[in-house]
Amino acid sequence: MDGEVELRVDGRTRRLRVDNRTTLLDALRDGLGVTSPKKGCDHGQCGACTVLLDGRRAVTCLSFAVVHDGAEVVTAAGLGDGERLHPVQEAFLDRDAFQCGFCTPGQVCSAVGVLDEVAAGHPSAVTADLTGPAELSPEEVRERMSGNLCRCGAYVRIVEAVRDGAR
Amino acid sequence: MIPFDYRRAADVEGAVAEAARTGAAFLAGGTNLVDRMKLGVSAPEVLVDINRLPLDGVEELPGGGLRVGATVRNSDLAAHPVVRRDYPLLSRALLSGASGQLRTLATTGGNLLQRTRCLYFQDTSTPCNKREPGSGCSAIDGHNRQHAILGASEHCVAVHPSDMAVAMAALDATVLVHGPGGPRTVPLTDLHRLPGDEPHRDTVLSAADLITAVDLPPLPRGTRSLYRKVRDRASYAFALVSVALVLHVDDDVVRDVRIALGGVAHKPWRARRAEGVLRGRPVSADVFLEAAEAELADARPLSGNAFKVPLARNVIVSALRDLAWEER
Numbered sequence A: 001m002d003g004e005v006e007l008r009v010d011g012r013t014r015r016l017r018v019d020n021r022t023t024l025l026d027a028l029r030d031g032l033g034v035t036s037p038k039k040g041c042d043h044g045q046c047g048a049c050t051v052l053l054d055g056r057r058a059v060t061c062l063s064f065a066v067v068h069d070g071a072e073v074v075t076a077a078g079l080g081d082g083e084r085l086h087p088v089q090e091a092f093l094d095r096d097a098f099q100c101g102f103c104t105p106g107q108v109c110s111a112v113g114v115l116d117e118v119a120a121g122h123p124s125a126v127t128a129d130l131t132g133p134a135e136l137s138p139e140e141v142r143e144r145m146s147g148n149l150c151r152c153g154a155y156v157r158i159v160e161a162v163r164d165g166a167r
Numbered sequence B: 001m002i003p004f005d006y007r008r009a010a011d012v013e014g015a016v017a018e019a020a021r022t023g024a025a026f027l028a029g030g031t032n033l034v035d036r037m038k039l040g041v042s043a044p045e046v047l048v049d050i051n052r053l054p055l056d057g058v059e060e061l062p063g064g065g066l067r068v069g070a071t072v073r074n075s076d077l078a079a080h081p082v083v084r085r086d087y088p089l090l091s092r093a094l095l096s097g098a099s100g101q102l103r104t105l106a107t108t109g110g111n112l113l114q115r116t117r118c119l120y121f122q123d124t125s126t127p128c129n130k131r132e133p134g135s136g137c138s139a140i141d142g143h144n145r146q147h148a149i150l151g152a153s154e155h156c157v158a159v160h161p162s163d164m165a166v167a168m169a170a171l172d173a174t175v176l177v178h179g180p181g182g183p184r185t186v187p188l189t190d191l192h193r194l195p196g197d198e199p200h201r202d203t204v205l206s207a208a209d210l211i212t213a214v215d216l217p218p219l220p221r222g223t224r225s226l227y228r229k230v231r232d233r234a235s236y237a238f239a240l241v242s243v244a245l246v247l248h249v250d251d252d253v254v255r256d257v258r259i260a261l262g263g264v265a266h267k268p269w270r271a272r273r274a275e276g277v278l279r280g281r282p283v284s285a286d287v288f289l290e291a292a293e294a295e296l297a298d299a300r301p302l303s304g305n306a307f308k309v310p311l312a313r314n315v316i317v318s319a320l321r322d323l324a325w326e327e328r
Ligand SMILES: Cc1cc2nc3c(=O)[nH]c(=O)nc-3n(C[C@H](O)[C@H](O)[C@H](O)COP(=O)(O)OP(=O)(O)OC[C@H]3O[C@@H](n4cnc5c(N)ncnc54)[C@H](O)[C@@H]3O)c2cc1C
Pocket: A043, A044, A045, B025, B026, B027, B028, B029, B030, B031, B032, B033, B034, B035, B050, B070, B071, B074, B096, B097, B098, B099, B102, B105, B106, B107, B108, B109, B110, B111, B112, B113, B114, B115, B161, B162, B163, B164, B209, B210, B211, B212, B236, B237, B238, B239
């Protein structure tokens, strides 16, 4: 009971055979050796496994790989252009927005997703006017990033880094 | 996790026929089903993937209102311009649920049919009538702080976890279902059941019934709405109590009101008694309190959740005050 999947991961086309039970996260890490997304809780609760899936932030631990045949996955390792880091990654470095770094690839992918959502005008639970333009106040960043836990508690710096990443 | 066969459905009829034939479970975003499979709470032998069915559209209906496809992602529905403008309570309910990276995957149908977060239901080493009929309910004398205060039974005191469903209950939404006998509709407020002596049945649907869409009727002009959720953290937590409110006040008199509560029962709880007290009455703090207390008169709190009764009362009253006296 297995299947063949083709994924485009960080710009490279990859094919692999997976047991149907393999999550997208395990396919990336164990099947393809792409270890940038991390396994924190394996139950959708911590955000460490967040990637950009077909352009949007998504956890990878609650989804079977076979479902995503043909999908485009960008992990934190694939965000830069090969020479330079993504502005959000630069901002995380400049702001010292991590300690152990375990949550960071998920934080960074989530932040890139947040910036796209804000640019598209999507509201959050704390946006006062649902139909108005979206802003990136500290309160907005905290709400939008609440699916990414940081056991080291680097939250204050993460909020600053996400806001910097928008500039 | 036991091995399973994986099939990708090509059309609605095919998906339903496959489920009827094999007892397959439908797989949408997977954010609840895969979690349960990992925990050993659910063990389908066949999964029918419905993600590629053409059920991902949001359409305006000819007579007003909106049809939301079953595989529309929660993030897309929350951000939809018509939903933000005409059904703000639904946007708010969706945005208060889960996290951004879960809402990208979560779907309309899956959100409605997600199962309870009762800790004992999720822990296969403990008795649970919902997971294993007849084994007993561990929550009644256990950790039941999150559990029901209305409509529970001696067999199960779990609550339904969805925020979206509470907003849809207040909107008088209709669920479109395609089953082995063809298509039919179910009012959203009749979709979920109270536990009674069959707590393993969350809803009135059978296993091969596929939700294809949810219809939202138009709200009359001048109607306001809100969704308010109270939880242990500011964000990213299930509701202790939530309220979805649709209110139409004219000349300081309540012309129309619809209230649904989350976090208090086995289903999104339409507060019809409170609505009955309010309809036709002048807006006043006393009337709001009378309505909330009428609704909660039959509340039966458990050992760990007595706080939910005054909490629900206060949330209902504050929601009514805020909408009735909001700047126009
Ligand atoms: C960490 C975490 C926090 C969360 N917090 C919240 C919260 O605060 N509020 C909230 O409301 N929710 C919350 N959720 C739950 C989340 O909203 C649900 O998991 C999600 O909506 C389920 O949708 P899905 O498409 O992923 O469903 P799936 O997991 O794919 O399916 C769920 C169930 O529905 C069935 N199903 C799916 N689609 C159909 C259909 N069209 N017809 C018939 N059956 C179908 C499946 O067979 C399965 O039994 C949280 C989840 C997690 C993991």
